[in-house]
Amino acid sequence: MTELAGRFMAIPDVLSASPIFAIGLTLSAFFAGNWLFARLGKPLWMPPVVLSAVMLAAVIAVLSLDYVRYQQGALWITVLLGPATVALGIPLYQQIHHIRAMWKPIVVTLPLAATMAAVYAVVIAWAMGATPEVLASLAPKSVTAPIAIGITEQLGGSVPLMMGGLLITGVVAALFVDLLAQWLKIDDERIVGFALGLNGHAIGTARAFEISHTAGAFASLGMGLTGVFTALILPLVFRL
Amino acid sequence: MLRGFLILVLFFLFGEALRLVFLIPVSGGVLGMILMTLTLMLRGRVSDALASASQALISVLVLLIMPGVVGVFFMASQFSGQWLAVSAALLLGTFLSVLTTLLLMKQVVRLSARSRTND
Numbered sequence: 112m113t114e115l116a117g118r119f120m121a122i123p124d125v126l127s128a129s130p131i132f133a134i135g136l137t138l139s140a141f142f143a144g145n146w147l148f149a150r151l152g153k154p155l156w157m158p159p160v161v162l163s164a165v166m167l168a169a170v171i172a173v174l175s176l177d178y179v180r181y182q183q184g185a186l187w188i189t190v191l192l193g194p195a196t197v198a199l200g201i202p203l204y205q206q207i208h209h210i211r212a213m214w215k216p217i218v219v220t221l222p223l224a225a226t227m228a229a230v231y232a233v234v235i236a237w238a239m240g241a242t243p244e245v246l247a248s249l250a251p252k253s254v255t256a257p258i259a260i261g262i263t264e265q266l267g268g269s270v271p272l273m274m275g276g277l278l279i280t281g282v283v284a285a286l287f288v289d290l291l292a293q294w295l296k297i298d299d300e301r302i303v304g305f306a307l308g309l310n311g312h313a314i315g316t317a318r319a320f321e322i323s324h325t326a327g328a329f330a331s332l333g334m335g336l337t338g339v340f341t342a343l344i345l346p347l348v349f350r351l
Numbered sequence: 352m353l354r355g356f357l358i359l360v361l362f363f364l365f366g367e368a369l370r371l372v373f374l375i376p377v378s379g380g381v382l383g384m385i386l387m388t389l390t391l392m393l394r395g396r397v398s399d400a401l402a403s404a405s406q407a408l409i410s411v412l413v414l415l416i417m418p419g420v421v422g423v424f425f426m427a428s429q430f431s432g433q434w435l436a437v438s439a440a441l442l443l444g445t446f447l448s449v450l451t452t453l454l455l456m457k458q459v460v461r462l463s464a465r466s467r468t469n470d
Contacts, residue, residue, distance in 0.1 A: 137418060138414070141411075141413065141414045141417060160413045160420060163417055164420040165424075168421050172424075178421075178422065178425040181421075182418055188415055188417075188418060189415060189416075189419065192416070193360075193363040193379065193380045194356065194362075194363050194380075194383075195359075195380075195408040195409065195412060195415055196381060196384050197359045197362045197380055197383035197384050197387050198384075198404070198408045198409055199384050199405075200383070200385070200386075200387030200405075201387065201391065201397055201401065201406075202405075203384070203388050204392060204397065216456055216459040219459045220452065220455045220459055224448065227447070227451050228444075231443070232440040232444030232445075232448075233440070235443055236437060236444075239440070240433075240436060249440050252440075252441065252445075253448065255412075256416040256419070257412070257415070258381050261379075265377075265378070269430075270419055271419060271421075271425070272423065272426065274420045274423055275423035276437065278420060279438075283442060283446075284449055287449040287450075288449050292453060297457055299457075299460065301460075302453065302460060303453075309452055310452060335384075339381060339384070342377045342381045343377055343381075
């Protein structure tokens with residue numbers, strides 16, 4: 112009987128040697144997070160990605176799996192971020208007529224606002240004594256994840272820390288845009304959507320699609336342009 | 352859909368190759384995305400296979416970033432002592448950048464609307 116129990120206890124250890132275990136865990140957490148999000152009434156401050164990540168971390172901790180080993184298995188999922196980034200070019204192309212119609216305000220606002228999104232965070236963290244590694248992890252905080260991972264790796268930051276920062280930024284950006292747009296009496300959905308995508312990447316864009324289709328289109332646009340602009344500018348700035 | 356996925360993978364690989372050859376400080380994915388947008392603008396349309404493959408990938412973006420996000424729970428000690436700086440940078444920084452974006456955009460839209468009525 113103890114032999115059977117011993118073999119039972121060894122299950123996580125043996126199975127986790129194969130990538131399919133990490134894939135199964137990640138997929139389960141993804142669907143569980145979405146389910147719980149719907150059950151909680153889709154709260155703005157608690158997006159599904161937070162719920163999924165917390166559950167996944169809890170399972171890894173409870174089964175006392177090695178995080179590094181999990182991540183090696185999950186590489187089968189994360190390598191898809193490359194083609195997924197390329198895929199963002201398709202909605203960008205589909206919204207090209209929106210860019211043409213609003214090109215002046217976009218051209219003026221985007222470089223300044225996207226730069227400031229990084230500068231505010233880096234300057235505040237630097238003033239409070241953060242290390243260069245932390246600064247490099249915070250700089251791409253408003254950029255959509257697949258692009259931000261590339262930027263952070265190039266700048267020599269920590270990807271897990273950057274991911275955490277990205278998550279918090281997306282959630283609070285969605286809240287702040289709602290509050291400040293009301294306070295500044297801005298009801299132009301194009302402006303609200305653009306601000307959501309520019310500051311809050313994918314999480315802000317998801318929020319914008321809840322407001323209206325126009326807001327969503329401008330959010331994807333803001334997200335895509337901020338990603339490209341920041342990816343081109345940040346590595347050059349950090350080199351100086 | 353697999354055909355569309357192949358196109359995405361090829362653009363990504365091409366982007367990576369460009370980055371390596373010309374030492375461009377931007378990830379291969381971003382270069383691939385720019386090339387994809389430019390190619391589509393030249394062609395003037397998106398094939399069904401490409402559209403469905405890209406939609407499928409974009410709809411599971413959260414799944415793709417999750418293994419990275421989870422890492423934040425397993426590095427608590429590594430950045431101890433910097434959490435206050437990090438939280439302040441994220442909260443205050445995001446507040447300021449949202450405010451900047453909204454004010455800028457509001458001003459510029461108003462100005463360009465005014466110049467249009469003056470024309």
